[in-house]
Amino acid sequence: MKLKGYGYAIIGGAGPAEFYREAVGAEGISNSTSGLWKNWVESGNVDEIPELAEYD
DSSP states (O other): OGGGTOSOOOOTTOOSHHHHHHHHOOOOOTTOOOHHHHHHHHHTOTTSOOOGGGGO
């Protein structure tokens, strides 16, 4: 992604985190949660983007 001009990337649900630290120098985001995307990904229904209002 760096070669494409991005300053950073987020790897959602990364695990094991040590792999990403060693492979690309990734750092964890303290106090982060999966948020609204966790349920969406686990549902397997990735063709429908969840409504943000459902997670207020």
